[in-house]
Amino acid sequence: MLTKIIIIIGITLMYSTPLVFGAMGGVISERSGVVNLGIEGMMTIGAFAGALVGYYVGDPWLGFFAAGLSGGCLALLLAIASISFKADQTIVGISINLIGPGLALFLSRLTFNGATMTSPVPYKLPKIFGSNGLSDTIFSSLNVDVTVVLAFILASLLWFIFYKTKWGLRILSVGEHPAAADTLGVNVYLIRYICVIISGIFAGFGGAAMTLAVVSQFTPVVISGQGFIALAAVIFGKWTPFGAYGACLLFGFAQALVIVLGGSNFAIPSEILAMLPYILTIIVLILFVGRSVAPKADGVPYEKGSR
Amino acid sequence: MQLIIKILRKPITSTIIAILCGFFVASIILSLAGYNSIQTINVMFNGVFSRPKSIANVIIKSTPIILTGLSVAFAFKTGLFNIGAEGQYIMGTIFAVIMGIQFDFVPYIQVPLVIFSGMIAGALYGGIVGLLKSKFGIHEVITSIMLNWIALYMSNFIANTSVFHKPNTTGTYVINESSFTQVLYKWKTSRAGIAYLKNNSFLSDILLRTDLNYGIIIAIVLAIFISFFLLKTTKGFELRAVGLNNHASEFAGIDVKKNILHSMLIAGALSGLAGALTITGMSPHNISTISVFEGNGLNGLSVALIANSSPIGCIFAGLLFSGLIYGGQSVQSEVGVPSEIINIMIGTIVFFVALTRLIPQLANVFEKKVGKKNAN
Structure with missing residues (x-):
């Protein structure tokens, strides 16, 4: 029984980590007033860039940072279009979801002789207890990737910045009432630019957390919908860092249940079992969460002088 | 001048500009990747309209x-x-x-x-x-x-x-x-x-x-x-x-x-x-x-x-x-061009669709300028 619980915890953490990175990206962007529907695309390009650099350079950490950089570059597109040009953020986000995977697969075919998957990276990101720490005890399932810890630190950091620093207050005010923030001397455009680019960097990290820690290469399906789940987690968590973190954990937990239940001899068909995380999410939403209200200026371009 | 403003106001103009931008960006990417972009787009049109x-x-x-x-x-x-x-x-x-x-x-x-x-x-x-x-x-x-x-x-x-x-x-x-x-x-x-x-x-x-x-x-x-x-x-x-x-x-x-x-x-x-x-x-x-x-x-x-x-x-x-x-x-x-270029192209078109929604507003600015000139 204890073994099973520990296995469930291990799988929960493994599954939720890429989601947490994506969700934190969503939280910071949306709290500053820019809807980021492009997380899926940013995660995909990050997953590819991470695997590419990880393979050619051989250093997973460099790959991890390259992933963040590539996600940030895509986010810059969103920032320019939606902040400077005041374009519709939903449309730009969707375009990024087309451009990101398209670019990743295009470049993959160019660099890997027409293959849509990269070669496996020689070194993955380290595990927290080292490679041979607990290999023969039941706690070996808890020997999770270092990204799990990073994701938790990231969520805590975001919480601290939002609620304990003046920078956080500025971000929140820009997301709630940009005109008021502007009259107090806060540079609305600058803050939104920074938040959106950081959002892309986080999402890129999330992609790399998949291709450099969970698996060791990029494939066309390695990011299939995680970005959208992360987006749902943001709304589920009511746009707060730990709310979104909890939503990701819940989702990872449901995935772990699917795997553990699927391993035991249950009479439920695997396809029905696979629906569990999604059904569970909806039920939890109905029973406990209910109406979620977005930051007031979320999705609204800020025009100087408008009321 | 009035005609240009009128054309700019039509939503279809923005869409067509967005589509052209999509083709343009895709051909730049193709050239950067070392392909002949004009030939590629040619093949694409042939693929659709030849039969x-x-x-x-x-x-x-x-x-x-x-x-x-x-x-x-x-x-x-x-x-x-x-x-x-x-x-x-x-x-x-x-x-x-x-x-x-x-x-x-x-x-x-x-x-x-x-x-x-x-x-x-x-x-x-x-x-x-x-x-x-x-x-x-x-x-x-x-x-x-x-x-x-x-x-x-x-x-x-x-x-x-x-x-x-x-x-x-x-x-x-x-x-x-x-x-x-x-x-x-x-x-x-x-x-x-x-x-x-x-x-x-x-x-x-x-x-x-x-x-x-x-x-x-x-x-x-x-x-x-x-x-x-x-x-x-x-x-x-x-x-x-x-x-x-x-x-x-x-x-x-x-x-x-x-x-x-x-x-x-x-x-x-x-x-x-x-x-x-x-x-x-x-x-x-x-x-x-x-x-x-x-x-x-x-x-x-x-x-x-x-x-x-x-x-x-x-x-x-x-x-x-x-x-x-x-x-x-x-x-x-x-x-031999990866077909994903099409996804990039479609993505770019959608991206520019968002941007070119601003063209009708541009027309308003235009009109004001023209109006001022006429008043003088």
């Missing part, structure tokens, strides 16, 4: 995305973001397959039966989203994303249950022939038909080598009908009013919650219809186990955006989208 067969294929492939595009555009008008078109589409295919295998009536009962079951399945699936939104205030984007995945696994479940699963394949049995909606299906597979078509290369190209079906007619008629419904009926006005300002609508006595539900029911029905028509109109006429979304619903999002949520615009946007995808395949086989 009647390929034009027919573009039309066939456009049918589902025109309908899912309509579905998304319709929900947009009520201020709802129907990212769940994919799931509703899948539910449409599932129920069309179930009914198509279980029943075998004469075609003029069977075809409507199969298509309406798909439509109703999609409508109910969309209705869940609308109900959860209006009753519990749950954001439609979360429920839609979750329901998409549930539909995907439901589809795999049906594909593998013993009643429907065809042994030694990854999919279900093919639906009964009485539910097929290909043009002249009985005749073209009969001996007389084959004999006749042998002598007519144009007809045999589009009838025998493709799955040309009646779906496109339904899609076009529905696009026109929805356009009329939204603009000329009281219900359509209510739905649009809720989308424009739900507080004002509530104040004016419009039942916002009911309209959200109705909007999702109709949007779902459209996506479900897209799924059902794919099953009845295109081989392989069944569903198979899938691991990722095929994207007919998600592509509907792009179609609706390129069309600027105009129902009639969805027809052309769907044809464009389908043409690009079809042309992309010939690019890969003939020039």
Whole structure:
């Protein structure tokens, strides 16, 4: 029984980590007033860039940072279009979801002789207890990737910045009432630019957390919908860092249940079992969460002088 | 000058500029990657327009995305973001397959039966989203994303249950022939038909080598009908009013919650219809186990955006989208350019669609300047 619980915890953490990175990206962007529907695309390009650099350079950490950089570059597109040009953020986000995977697969075919998957990276990101720490005890399932810890630190950091620093207050005010923030001397455009680019960097990290820690290469399906789940987690968590973190954990937990239940001899068909995380999410939403209200200026371009 | 301003104000101008920008960016990327971009785009156009067969294929492939595009555009008008078109589409295919295998009536009962079951399945699936939104205030984007995945696994479940699963394949049995909606299906597979078509290369190209079906007619008629419904009926006005300002609508006595539900029911029905028509109109006429979304619903999002949520615009946007995808395949086989360039191109078009919405505003600035000059 204890073994099973520990296995469930291990799988929960493994599954939720890429989601947490994506969700934190969503939280910071949306709290500053820019809807980021492009997380899926940013995660995909990050997953590819991470695997590419990880393979050619051989250093997973460099790959991890390259992933963040590539996600940030895509986010810059969103920032320019939606902040400077005041374009519709939903449309730009969707375009990024087309451009990101398209670019990743295009470049993959160019660099890997027409293959849509990269070669496996020689070194993955380290595990927290080292490679041979607990290999023969039941706690070996808890020997999770270092990204799990990073994701938790990231969520805590975001919480601290939002609620304990003046920078956080500025971000929140820009997301709630940009005109008021502007009259107090806060540079609305600058803050939104920074938040959106950081959002892309986080999402890129999330992609790399998949291709450099969970698996060791990029494939066309390695990011299939995680970005959208992360987006749902943001709304589920009511746009707060730990709310979104909890939503990701819940989702990872449901995935772990699917795997553990699927391993035991249950009479439920695997396809029905696979629906569990999604059904569970909806039920939890109905029973406990209910109406979620977005930051007031979320999705609204800020025009100087408008009321 | 006035003429230029007038042209700039037309929404179609912005869309055309966005499409040109998409081609431009794609050719830059192709050049950077070391390909001859002019030749590539040439091959793409040739792939689409060289033979009647390929034009027919573009039309066939456009049918589902025109309908899912309509579905998304319709929900947009009520201020709802129907990212769940994919799931509703899948539910449409599932129920069309179930009914198509279980029943075998004469075609003029069977075809409507199969298509309406798909439509109703999609409508109910969309209705869940609308109900959860209006009753519990749950954001439609979360429920839609979750329901998409549930539909995907439901589809795999049906594909593998013993009643429907065809042994030694990854999919279900093919639906009964009485539910097929290909043009002249009985005749073209009969001996007389084959004999006749042998002598007519144009007809045999589009009838025998493709799955040309009646779906496109339904899609076009529905696009026109929805356009009329939204603009000329009281219900359509209510739905649009809720989308424009739900507080004002509530104040004016419009039942916002009911309209959200109705909007999702109709949007779902459209996506479900897209799924059902794919099953009845295109081989392989069944569903198979899938691991990722095929994207007919998600592509509907792009179609609706390129069309600027105009129902009639969805027809052309769907044809464009389908043409690009079809042309992309010939690019890969003939020039060796990765077909993903098309995804980048479509993404860029959608990106510029968002940007070029600003062109009409630009026209206003222009007009002011001209006005000032004239006043002096």
